[in-house]
Amino acid sequence: MMRTMPASSSTVPSLAELQRGFHDWLLSQGLTADVSVLLASVAGVVAMLALAFTIQALTHLLLGKLLPGLVNRLDTDRPARWEAALRKHTLASRSAHIVATLVVYLMAPQVLTAYPSVVVVVRNLIEGYVVLIVLLAINAMLQAAAEVFRQDGRSSRLPV
Numbered sequence: 001m002m003r004t005m006p007a008s009s010s011t012v013p014s015l016a017e018l019q020r021g022f023h024d025w026l027l028s029q030g031l032t033a034d035v036s037v038l039l040a041s042v043a044g045v046v047a048m049l050a051l052a053f054t055i056q057a058l059t060h061l062l063l064g065k066l067l068p069g070l071v072n073r074l075d076t077d078r079p080a081r082w083e084a085a086l087r088k089h090t091l092a093s094r095s096a097h098i099v100a101t102l103v104v105y106l107m108a109p110q111v112l113t114a115y116p117s118v119v120v121v122v123r124n125l126i127e128g129y130v131v132l133i134v135l136l137a138i139n140a141m142l143q144a145a146a147e148v149f150r151q152d153g154r155s156s157r158l159p160v
Helices: 015-028 033-074 079-088 091-111 116-152
Strands: none
Touching: 015 033, 015 091, 033 091, 079 091, 079 116, 091 116
16 A cells, blocks of 8 residues: 655644645655655654754743742742752653653644554643643642651641
8 A cells, every 4th residue: 555645734834844845855756655654753853853852941941930839929938948849859851751741642633644543642642741741740849749758847737
């Protein structure tokens, strides 16, 4: 069965159109349609993952600055303890994974248009991964809060 890249009707260049242009260029270089679709899809996946990793790094830096500031405004008595606890339990890192994963989730149908069954599998795996990462981020926040309360001596008055 010969696969082809679907045409796009949008006036704004999209990833699918760039991928289609790469596919057409590969065909003009003498590759078969199946090979050019596969290579165009692989190039799209590489571009998608590079974008996701870049967004994850930027989100990690942003959350690393914003989360301690937000918590400091909520609890002005112990800002240094909160900042240390949030860093120790890697809340920013775990939260940044969610954003990067959602980028891949949203871009997978555009990048893998020639392989709809692969899109279904990838999206199902990502949905499970997002649930896991959300639970780990919640756990990190709760562990950080418990650590701050233990250091403060509140744990002797309140069950933590």
